Amino acid sequence: MRHGERPAAPSGERVVGREACTEWWTALVDDSATQFTPQEVIVAGDRATIVWTYRFGDGADQWVHGVNVMRVTDGRIAEALGFSKTVGEVPPASESDGA
Numbered sequence: 001m002r003h004g005e006r007p008a009a010p011s012g013e014r015v016v017g018r019e020a021c022t023e024w025w026t027a028l029v030d031d032s033a034t035q036f037t038p039q040e041v042i043v044a045g046d047r048a049t050i051v052w053t054y055r056f057g058d059g060a061d062q063w064v065h066g067v068n069v070m071r072v073t074d075g076r077i078a079e080a081l082g083f084s085k086t087v088g089e090v091p092p093a094s095e096s097d098g099a
Helices: 018-030
Strands: 035-044 047-055 063-073 076-085
Antiparallel strands (some): 035 047, 047 063, 063 076
């Protein structure tokens, strides 16, 4: 993803490496046109499971549910696996606001 580009709604994209992951998550957090809402957080040892909803538009069908499974080492995320439940194609966030 290029600097300033919005992330797509969860679609199976694999992001690898500290810089790439930091850039992807920063773009997601900075995107005021979308909303990421944690529903439940479960921590067990060095693992965390976060159930979430991601809204990428105002329409009744412009959201997805998902879960992230994370491993933390020395207070830092060492691994994060994210999965979403979607039906059909989910448009990139940049398309959801008419941009």
